[in-house]
Amino acid sequence: MNESTVSAKSPVDCEPARSMLEGPPGLIGARNLLRFATDQLTFLRDLTDRYGDIVEIKLLGRPWFLVNHPDDIETVFVKHARVMGRDDYASVLERALGLGLLTSEGELWKRQRKLMSQAFVPKRIQSYADTMSQVTEAAIKGWTHGQQINLHQEMSRITMEVVAEVLFGAGVGATDGETVRSAMEVINEFFANSPEAIAKLPPWVPTLRNLRMKRAVAQIDELIFRVIARRRAGEQRDDLLGTLLTAEDESGARMSDKQLRDEAVTLFLAGHETTALALAHTLFLLSKHPDVERKLQAELAQVLGGRTPGANDVKALPYTECVLKESMRLFPPAWTTGREALEDVNVGGRHIPKGAQILLSQWVVHRDPRWFPNPEGFDPERWRDGRSDALPRYAYFPFGGGPRVCIGNHFAMMEATLILAVVAQRWRIDLLPGQVLELKPSVTLRQKGAGLRVRLRERSGVQPPENPRLRKQP
Numbered sequence: 001m002n003e004s005t006v007s008a009k010s011p012v013d014c015e016p017a018r019s020m021l022e023g024p025p026g027l028i029g030a031r032n033l034l035r036f037a038t039d040q041l042t043f044l045r046d047l048t049d050r051y052g053d054i055v056e057i058k059l060l061g062r063p064w065f066l067v068n069h070p071d072d073i074e075t076v077f078v079k080h081a082r083v084m085g086r087d088d089y090a091s092v093l094e095r096a097l098g099l100g101l102l103t104s105e106g107e108l109w110k111r112q113r114k115l116m117s118q119a120f121v122p123k124r125i126q127s128y129a130d131t132m133s134q135v136t137e138a139a140i141k142g143w144t145h146g147q148q149i150n151l152h153q154e155m156s157r158i159t160m161e162v163v164a165e166v167l168f169g170a171g172v173g174a175t176d177g178e179t180v181r182s183a184m185e186v187i188n189e190f191f192a193n194s195p196e197a198i199a200k201l202p203p204w205v206p207t208l209r210n211l212r213m214k215r216a217v218a219q220i221d222e223l224i225f226r227v228i229a230r231r232r233a234g235e236q237r238d239d240l241l242g243t244l245l246t247a248e249d250e251s252g253a254r255m256s257d258k259q260l261r262d263e264a265v266t267l268f269l270a271g272h273e274t275t276a277l278a279l280a281h282t283l284f285l286l287s288k289h290p291d292v293e294r295k296l297q298a299e300l301a302q303v304l305g306g307r308t309p310g311a312n313d314v315k316a317l318p319y320t321e322c323v324l325k326e327s328m329r330l331f332p333p334a335w336t337t338g339r340e341a342l343e344d345v346n347v348g349g350r351h352i353p354k355g356a357q358i359l360l361s362q363w364v365v366h367r368d369p370r371w372f373p374n375p376e377g378f379d380p381e382r383w384r385d386g387r388s389d390a391l392p393r394y395a396y397f398p399f400g401g402g403p404r405v406c407i408g409n410h411f412a413m414m415e416a417t418l419i420l421a422v423v424a425q426r427w428r429i430d431l432l433p434g435q436v437l438e439l440k441p442s443v444t445l446r447q448k449g450a451g452l453r454v455r456l457r458e459r460s461g462v463q464p465p466e467n468p469r470l471r472k473q474p
């Protein structure tokens, strides 16, 4: 159980510390590394079952702390935010993202967070809703009854098109769209699967993946700098990039081209893969739970009756939101969030030394029976009618927390609700026989191998709109 009623004594609560080792044995941690590398999901949950709310692990001689109690997670995210740095992996992400919001720290991050927030105020987010729905309608227009699709790939295609349209509007044509898609796939794969990323192999080592990655980043750069140059030359568009181009800090300064590029790539990458996974897992769960599916259909029929949803419909679809929340409880797209302690800190009565890596795992905490009875069950009802109000604040944190909470949180929830509403209204998704969900945790919680294959079944009586807006050409 938690022992973490932390009493603030110094800015970082350095004392008192318990010296007792509470974690698996091993000074070097080679065996831990092996288990961590082969089955991270089971390993983290086993550690939690055995050692409780704070687990110390040695990984190749370095201390790691797995923090599992919501109060202690809050301590890391909020109370100690000032002395928590990005985790080790940020340097790998920097290869594609540069120093955008996800990878930057300190004063640069602070300035950028303020500037970027201007594109994520509720009014701006609402203004993206019609684009999100219409791009989805257009993206699934080619689906046919009985067709087999790869669920993750298709959801990725849809969310990528949505982010591209919201970010650049009509600034990206069909050919550029294809370039972005294939380059982003290379980048996603690099972060998700490559030994180069896991081993943090320097980019100058000429492996095939390093070279492919370099080429993909160069393609994206060429496109984004071209779009920025057009905008600077006077092209006006009311899209997210337009907001970022004119955003000013307190001194009236705007972002440089390089900073805009880093933020645009960050939003592109952070914004499509996570939402695609949330949707793919939701559709998988719906295919396995016809009772939930029926309730979802009833809500969609009552509120939308076949029409394309807009911003005002989102609030009227509470069950749809509960389905998504429950899906992200079971399969959080961001399944861990990491921090590095920049100073010695005390968390839940445990001393965490400067330089230690801290792991907060949505995967572990979202399945803790103290907060979620029947944790393996898919039960959207647990989010209904205030039933989750009594949960500790950080028992559920798919979007992280504290000052670095996902800036796209509300954007993502609206986007996922709209895409799910459009897709589920028109199509039933049936798992193909023999398809089993196997998870592969990397930066995000993906599906193993080629991903799940499903068959599309058209719903009778729900017609797509006559002229869904197709992607505009420049």
Ligand code: HEM
Binding pocket: 101, 102, 103, 113, 266, 267, 270, 271, 272, 274, 275, 278, 332, 333, 334, 337, 338, 398, 399, 400, 401, 403, 404, 405, 406, 407, 408, 409, 411, 412
């Ligand atoms: C279901 C979808 C999403 C999930 C589960 C998710 C999850 C997260 C999490 C857990 C973090 C915190 C990482 C940390 O603290 O280390 C984060 C940060 C971030 N997310 Fe998301 N995200 C989603 C969608 C989006 C979207 C749609 C966008 C943009 C359009 C976005 C942009 C970002 C950015 C820029 C950050 C860095 C924020 C900062 O450090 O200030 N995310 N996201």
